[in-house]
Amino acid sequence: MTFFAKFLSYAFHPIFAPLYSVALLFSLPIYLNYKIPQQFINFTYAVIVLNLVISPILVAFYLKKKGLIDSLEMKTARERILPYLISAILYGVTFYLFRQVQMPELYLKFFLGAFFAIAVLLIGASLSQKISAHLAGLGGVCGMLYSISVVTFTETLTWLLLAIVVSGLVASARLILKSHTGIELISGFLLGFGIQLILFS
Numbered sequence: 001m002t003f004f005a006k007f008l009s010y011a012f013h014p015i016f017a018p019l020y021s022v023a024l025l026f027s028l029p030i031y032l033n034y035k036i037p038q039q040f041i042n043f044t045y046a047v048i049v050l051n052l053v054i055s056p057i058l059v060a061f062y063l064k065k066k067g068l069i070d071s072l073e074m075k076t077a078r079e080r081i082l083p084y085l086i087s088a089i090l091y092g093v094t095f096y097l098f099r100q101v102q103m104p105e106l107y108l109k110f111f112l113g114a115f116f117a118i119a120v121l122l123i124g125a126s127l128s129q130k131i132s133a134h135l136a137g138l139g140g141v142c143g144m145l146y147s148i149s150v151v152t153f154t155e156t157l158t159w160l161l162l163a164i165v166v167s168g169l170v171a172s173a174r175l176i177l178k179s180h181t182g183i184e185l186i187s188g189f190l191l192g193f194g195i196q197l198i199l200f201s
Helices: 002-011 014-027 038-065 077-100 105-126 133-152 157-176 182-200
Strands: none
Touching: 002 157, 014 038, 014 105, 014 133, 038 077, 077 105, 105 133, 105 182, 133 157, 133 182, 157 182
């Protein structure tokens, strides 16, 4: 059971949330997707992988090596402050870059929402509150899927239900691993979902 819980925690780590989200966005039958050239899609993936996946991983290893965090799991709120700050900066840079290359506003909202969610996580960590980043990421995906279905009248129910099921599984995994309390998990999901809902409305 512990092995499966760890697998879920790594597979749906918040660092991969933007990658999963963009893959979903580009796969949905949204009218905008028919106008976006493949070159732009490839560019988007490249920026996300470099800025929001590889860079945070390298930063985490650097912080661990320098003794600024005790472990890569960052089990305490204190350990999460600096990584959250760096992630917020990286998301801000990525949002600015995508805005400069005129990414559709509909897609930009997801990255802006992710930036705000990380900012709240940072504030929470500064106040010794360890809100679940895993559930914030998954809540953001769920909020994005729900909002897009309302705004663009696109059918996203299947993906939304799957995302909700995954959220439940990951929440259970985090409880099994004793990484979070129920309140921290629920707070994380509502944070991610709520911010996307507000921005897309």
